[in-house]
Amino acid sequence: MSEIRLNVVTREWVIIATERAKRPTDFRNNKEKNHLPRYLVTCPFCPGNERRTPSERFRLPDGENWKIRVVANKFPALSPEVPKTRHEDSGLARVVSGTGIHEVIIETPLHNLTTGLLDAPQLEDLLRIYRARFIEAHRDIRIEHAIIFKNHGEGAGTSLEHSHSQLIATPIVPVQFRDRVEAALHYFDDTGECVICAVSRKDREDGTRIILDTEHFVTLIPYAALSPFHTWLFPKRHSASFASISEEETKDLAIHLKTILSKFHYGLDDPDYNYVIKSSRPQDEGNEYCHWYITIIPRLTMAAGFELGSGMFINSSLPEKNAEFLRSVKVE
Amino acid sequence: MSEIRLNVVTREWVIIATERAKRPTDFRNNKEKNHLPRYLVTCPFCPGNERRTPSERFRLPDGENWKIRVVANKFPALSPEVPKTRHEDSGLARVVSGTGIHEVIIETPLHNLTTGLLDAPQLEDLLRIYRARFIEAHRDIRIEHAIIFKNHGEGAGTSLEHSHSQLIATPIVPVQFRDRVEAALHYFDDTGECVICAVSRKDREDGTRIILDTEHFVTLIPYAALSPFHTWLFPKRHSASFASISEEETKDLAIHLKTILSKFHYGLDDPDYNYVIKSSRPQDEGNEYCHWYITIIPRLTMAAGFELGSGMFINSSLPEKNAEFLRSVKVE
Secondary structure (H helix, E strand, O other): OOEEEEEOOOOEEEEEOHHHOOOHHHHOOOOOOOOOOOOOOOOOOOOOOHHHOOOEEEEEEEOOEEEEEEEEOOOOOOEOOOOOOEEEEOOOEEEEEOEOEEEEEEOOOOOOOOHHHOOHHHHHHHHHHHHHHHHHHOOOOOOOEEEEEEEEOHHHOOOOOOOEEEEEEEOOOOHHHHHHHHHHHHHHHHHOOOHHHHHHHHHHHHOOOEEEEOOOEEEEOOOOOOOOOOEEEEEOOOOOOHHHOOHHHHHHHHHHHHHHHHHHHHHOOOOOEEEEEEOOOHHHOOOOOOOOEEEEEEOOOOOOHHHHHHOOEEEOOOHHHHHHHHHHOOOO | OOEEEEEOOOOEEEEEOHHHOOOHHHHOOOOOOOOOOOOOOOOOOOOOOHHHOOOEEEEEEEOOEEEEEEEEOOOOOOEOOOOOOEEEEOOOEEEEEOEOEEEEEEOOOOOOOOHHHOOHHHHHHHHHHHHHHHHHHOOOOOOOEEEEEEEEOHHHOOOOOOOEEEEEEEOOOOHHHHHHHHHHHHHHHHHOOOHHHHHHHHHHHHOOOEEEEOOOEEEEOOOOOOOOOOEEEEEOOOOOOHHHOOHHHHHHHHHHHHHHHHHHHHHOOOOOEEEEEEOOOHHHOOOOOOOOEEEEEEOOOOOOHHHHHHOOEEEOOOHHHHHHHHHHOOOO
């Protein structure tokens, strides 16, 4: 018997379709193993090919070489050189200029590594650079919102296999963000508590959907996971903005990110996935009802007409079973 | 230079990324032609295999045979046999039972046809059956919302190649629908006009994004199309519910649906696509600010981390150029 669960953070209804429920191991990715070389002469992100990327915006040096590089996207969706303008025609055709920032963060010099397989110090450095670029993006007062995200694998929308993340900063606030802030505000006014603080507390009490629980973070599968193995990483300390993460929290977050991505890698056979840092601006860090977090979406199923047409989701797996499975996956 | 357009109906911001803009013909689907047989002995939807589908709910007869069949989905996401219940645990875990309807509409006895290639009388019959099933679904007072949709091709989420559509009726109202109704209400209160009536009128005056304009319907590419060749079919007469479509309008809609799907088939080489009928309940037909319509989404690009994480879209094509291209595509 199916049930329909409400995701209180995203306000999306999810049909947990137990009639067609699959076992966690049914989602293993049986794709051909692609053994990548450590270095590829044709890859624009490999060392030695630095001239093939547009202007370098940051470099974490490693002697003569580098550990992490941040470069402008070669085909930017938005650009800081475009003056910010806004036009409106009778409320029906609103248009804002393509002012913004679109950066690529090359996570490692090695062509054959991926985020979950980076060693802990490298992953901490990556998170520190995410934070620095996020703060830097918001120094431009034309920027209203920024997201840091990763597309891993072709099924997650990437065309380059060398491990990288992206930052896109926009001159407008996405409606999805506005809607979730509004929902969080109503929850706060009703209960006096931030909805993510409440979900995190309640899920830790319950325990069935928890994957990892440490001093500063909790990794869990949402009660109304939108798709199989959809995962959230919540900071325990309430803060609206990723910009506020401390050095100690950064180290703990690196452990969580490495753990969950390694569990996907070994337990589900390297599935394609996206992750996104969902955060308010640094200026809004003190907001009481917004709470930054990371969402990870393995691309194991496909949105079809029903999902596109209703904004509801059908999840053919049980969040509790998937969390149990992930807890059992051994990582190195 | 990119620009960011607001879709006033969906309230989604779309980056029209002209820096990476592609020509309409770049989206041609170069997949291997799959020449299907007229009949496939292993297909559960082919004539002769009727026992392989669950309970038949409707049949349009053709002498001893049938033209169109409606059957229960073999792996239903929702079922009318489940009693409707609702539980809530401190506002954080809301759950509704999987009460609902999940039907499959087999559009033709022929295995090698697809919706856009059906002849006009068959397509009219299909639309009449859509309407009848939509009205029938809402006779169950536990049903709050119903959508009729089609997944064409593997990239659009279908696993069965024999042409079929689906109806899913849910015991709750999707939040996406609520949000759009609210936006339409605000537009109506601000201007005294239904937002879709206004968009339709303005786009017909402008002309650049129109594909087909007849007595009762207009087919167009939205100003802020979410993805390449995203298309809307608007009825000209204001009505909130598809249930209100007249016999004359049905015939006109069949022409529009056949035209646009044939243009996709011949002009873009049979791309995968989803279409969805977005409609209020029959009971809400008289609503002044909601307006039913059909949306078609060819699956030519993929949502990646940015789209999932922000609810914004990047469209690497120009709506005006794509409309011009579709107008030029000759269909038989």
